[in-house]
Amino acid sequence: MARDLIEGRPEDAGLSPAGLDGVDAGLQSLIDKGELAGAVTLVARHGRIVRRSVLGVDDRDSGRPLKTDTLFRIFSMTKPVTAVAMMILHDQGLWKPEDPVSKFLPAWSNMRVFTGLDDAGEPLTAAADRDPTVGDLMTHTAGITYGSTDEPLDRLYKAARIWESADLAQFAAKIGALPLAYQPGTKWVYSLAMDVQGAIIEALTGQTLADFMHENIFAPLGMIDTGFFATDEQKPRLARLYRSSTTGPGLKPLDRSPMLTDHMSPPKVPSGGGGLVSTLDDYARFAQMILNRGELGGKRIVSPEAVTLMATNHLSDELINGGFGVGNMQIRPGFGYGFNGAVFTDPIAAGLPVGRGTYEWDGAAGTWFWVDFENDLIFVGMIQRFEISGKMTNAQQFTQKLLADAIIPGA
Numbered sequence: 001m002a003r004d005l006i007e008g009r010p011e012d013a014g015l016s017p018a019g020l021d022g023v024d025a026g027l028q029s030l031i032d033k034g035e036l037a038g039a040v041t042l043v044a045r046h047g048r049i050v051r052r053s054v055l056g057v058d059d060r061d062s063g064r065p066l067k068t069d070t071l072f073r074i075f076s077m078t079k080p081v082t083a084v085a086m087m088i089l090h091d092q093g094l095w096k097p098e099d100p101v102s103k104f105l106p107a108w109s110n111m112r113v114f115t116g117l118d119d120a121g122e123p124l125t126a127a128a129d130r131d132p133t134v135g136d137l138m139t140h141t142a143g144i145t146y147g148s149t150d151e152p153l154d155r156l157y158k159a160a161r162i163w164e165s166a167d168l169a170q171f172a173a174k175i176g177a178l179p180l181a182y183q184p185g186t187k188w189v190y191s192l193a194m195d196v197q198g199a200i201i202e203a204l205t206g207q208t209l210a211d212f213m214h215e216n217i218f219a220p221l222g223m224i225d226t227g228f229f230a231t232d233e234q235k236p237r238l239a240r241l242y243r244s245s246t247t248g249p250g251l252k253p254l255d256r257s258p259m260l261t262d263h264m265s266p267p268k269v270p271s272g273g274g275g276l277v278s279t280l281d282d283y284a285r286f287a288q289m290i291l292n293r294g295e296l297g298g299k300r301i302v303s304p305e306a307v308t309l310m311a312t313n314h315l316s317d318e319l320i321n322g323g324f325g326v327g328n329m330q331i332r333p334g335f336g337y338g339f340n341g342a343v344f345t346d347p348i349a350a351g352l353p354v355g356r357g358t359y360e361w362d363g364a365a366g367t368w369f370w371v372d373f374e375n376d377l378i379f380v381g382m383i384q385r386f387e388i389s390g391k392m393t394n395a396q397q398f399t400q401k402l403l404a405d406a407i408i409p410g411a
Contacts, residue, residue: 004297005288008048010406015043019406020051026402027395031056034250035392036366036383037242038066042284043403045377047292052280059240061253068280071230071237072382073263075274075363079194080310081217081286082272083138083340085201085209087306088216094204097135097314101142104200107176108132113143114153114179123156125179132184134200137193138339139314143180144191153181162192163260163269168209171269172199188315188324188331194340198272209270220299221289223282228270229263230277238263238277241365243386251385258386259364274364280382283369287378290359290371310339311359311373327387328394329362352397353404360396368396375407 010017020043030036038056042049058066089095095104102109111132112125128143136142147157156178165171175196181189198209205212210228218226230238241254261267261275278286289296290311293304313320313336324331329342334349336342344350344358354360355374362368366383381395 003047003292005044005047005049005285008050010050013045013048013050014408014411015045015050016406016408022405023399023402024053024055026398027055030393036385037240037251039381039383040066040068040070040280041381042280043379044284044288069225069237070239071225071234071277071279072239072367072384073257073365074276074278074283074367075259075365077283077361077363077367077369078272078274078276079340080361081213081276082194082197083310084217084302085213086138086197087302087310089201089204091303091306095134097133097138099134100131101134101137102131104203105172105176107173112179113183114181117152123179128180129183136184137197139337140188140191140193141185142191142193143182143184144175144193145181145189146191153179165269168199168202168269172196188319188322188337190326192273194273195271198270209272217301220301221285221296223285226276226278226282228275229266239384241384244389244392246389280380284378284380287369287371287380291373291378311343311357312338313343313345314338328397352400354400362396366395370400379403
């Protein structure tokens with residue numbers, strides 16, 4: 001039976017209390033400088049939760065406190081959850097990485113690649129060398145984008161009103177009708193690939209993405225507060241949103257999310273790329289399941305082989321050295337990409353003190369996590385700050401450096 005998460009003392013898990021205090025002190029310094037309103041974090045090693053920290057406040061105006069059960073919009077930390085949903089179906093033999101997406105979504109056949117605009121402003125295209133595969137979708141190399149810039153191709157995404165679709169099937173079909181941004185497999189471009197995966201999950205199972213995730217991931221793992229919207233009962237626990245100021249230091253409160261997903265009502269198009277809300281302990285259970293190679297408390301979610309496939313780099317050296325990335329997740333030597341998350345293949349080369357094979361990702365409003373297989377450790381951090389100034393400290397890398405000092409050698 002795979003271990004469940006239990007409460008424990010740092011010393012019993014090979015962690016220094018003073019080192020953990022250093023992590024808290026570091027985050028508190030960011031709060032004191034006005035970079036964060038507050039943060040909640042959880043550290044677990046050898047299956048023992050050794051530190052939950054609640055720092056700062058949720059709402060700086062009212063003084064409303066943060067709590068360990070505060071509900072956070074985790075945005076792109078949804079992506080690893082979608083990876084697990086896909087790997088459940090992979091374990092069932094329902095797809096292979098080399099399968100063309102068109103096998104499951106017919107609109108994705110005979111794809112063409114955008115090459116520019118003609119004199120009349122109409123798109124020019126060329127035939128794709130091959131159709132995108134599911135493996136391409138899992139690694140952001142399928143040829144699609146997020147459709148969020150003012151570039152000519154992204155204007156086609158906006159004109160297609162993909163987020164106004166009736167459901168995920170229509171959403172994915174609209175994307176399949178658009179030209180690709182590049183030949184599949186030749187670039188790494190952050191994209192709507194995980195949202196398209198949601199359409200594949202629905203096509204393969206006949207269930208909604210929300211129902212499939214609840215039945216196969218959230219319920220068996222005891223993730224009682226995770227879903228695609230905050231219920232009426234949960235809304236009072238939803239964290240306050242902030243963004244970094246563009247005019248000076250500090251934070252500006254937001255009355256609503258600037259993202260397309262509002263998290264306040266059941267979505268017509270549930271976003272496998274960024275749609276979930278969750279809590280500190282819920283996501284820790286998900287992360288520990290990955291660390292346990294697919295099992296938690298006797299409940300197997302995916303096979304060990306599926307977790308290995310998720311947490312193995314699938315990018316070529318050419319892509320690793322191609323200058324690709326998004327935000328603080330810059331693909332580089334030692335830092336590649338698995339399925340729906342980044343992988344440290346050589347932490348020294350990547351410049352961060354985590355174990356080899358560590359799997360991680362973050363969210364648009366600053367939530368972050370990593371699963372360190374080598375050190376048998378998970379870390380989950382939750383904040384709600386959109387960083388648009390480019391001057392704020394990256395909490396994930398900051399805490400990775402601090403936590404390294406807490407690990408007792410040989411323990």
